[in-house]
Amino acid sequence: MGRDRLVCESGVGIPGGNGARLPADDWPVAASSPYDRQTVTRAKRAVALMASLSLALLATACNLQWSPYAAKVGSQEISPGQLDGALSKAGSDKEFRCLLASSSKSGYHIKGAGADTYDSTFVAFVLTNLVDSRLARAVVIRHGIPEPSGAQALADAQLVASFSTELADTGCGTSTTTLMRGLGSTLEEAFLGLQLDEDAIAVHAAHVPLTETGLTQYEAAHPASTRQSCISGIFVSSKSVADHVRTLLDHGASFATELKKYSVTSTSGTGALGCYTNSELSSIEPALKSSVAATSVGSVAKPVSYETYYLVLLVTSRPFESVVDALDTIFSTYTTVFSSTIAAAARHTRVEIDPEYGSWTEKSSSSGSIAGFGGHVRPLTGPANSSLLNAKATTGPLQAKPADSDG
Secondary structure, three states, X not given: OOOOEEEOOOOOEEEOOOOOOOHHHOOOOOOOOOOOOOEEEOOOHHHHHHHOOOHHHHHHHOXXXXXXXXXXXXXXXXXXXXXXXXXXXXXXXXXXXXXXXXXXXXXXXXXXXXOOXXXXXXXXXXXXXXXXXXXXXHHHHHHOOOOOOOHHHHHHHHHHHHHHHHHHHHXXXXXXXXXXXXXXXXHHHHHHHHHHHHHHHHHHHOOOOOOHHHHHHHHHHOHHHHEEEEEEEEEEOOHHHHHHHHHHHHOOOOHHHHHHHHOOOOOOOOOEEEEEEHHXXXXXXXXXXXXXXXXXXXXXXXXXXXXXXXXXXXXXXXXXXXXXHHHHHHHHHOXXXXXXXXXXXXXXXXXXXXXXXXXXXOOXXXXXXXXXXXXXXXXXXXXXXXXXXXXXXXXXXXXXXXXXXXX
């Protein structure tokens, strides 16, 4: 997994790095909210009432349309009950709710304005993930992409690592198991299945077997992108102090001793900052990557300036990243091929969304609000016209188009 921060033991950190890849590739909603507090109902309660009326009356007196599914992907249906259950579980999952609220694109609500309702963007996010899992499965089947017996364990570990990183960074909890179980079987299985199928598609593009052996061989063949530098650091107040400390270390001084003597952020511990690939170091600070890359194991790197500090860095080892992290590296390397495969899947698979919940689009979200596997569900800004008894009589937000103004 990519790291969000390079943090010393006292908590002073350097923001940046590649964020952990999460289901649907991003959290759903930007802080600006053109659809603030818009709602959809958890169940079509009006259907039960209308069922008691005669078909003739329905045909002549109203404009009500009803679909037996919340979404349909090819021949696979996602029932209203499945969606309702996923919304109920996810909306009640304390850790998951905290992650959504703490994400970089937070600022939306799970519950809607009315009783027993959900925010339309939250519904669109959950339904997008359920649709994505079916689309990804269709790609794997259509192309005959193999998924060896151990591949599910890799996907499970990858998803757990992603959530664990997010939980640790946000303080939203400590147990990924609790979070996953809290999502309920429908959404948990969708996340796990989507992760597995996305992994399979990505490694297929890289011509790599989805096994630990295959991924290890990929790392050995691509050390520039998969080998990490493990570093320890001393944060000091100025360049002159940094140069002095480096000279002391170069002449055999103890790193622990100089850490205790000169660090402005920590006077105990080892000063360990973690292990990072060149790409991760570059995303944090290009000069950091250049300095570390030019330093051999056991040596002290050229001091690097960051904000009000200077860093004296010791390179302690250079292992390969874990095979789970190698999967993320493959995703990054083969983004173009992966994305084209996704786009083709969306074009060749008919996706239908019950207007009660929004509409499907393959276009990018203009607001950057909801990401998906080749498309996403656009949330409503009000009740669907098809659900209104006299839609022509309404004006204003009830007839507004979905929140993404992408046509």
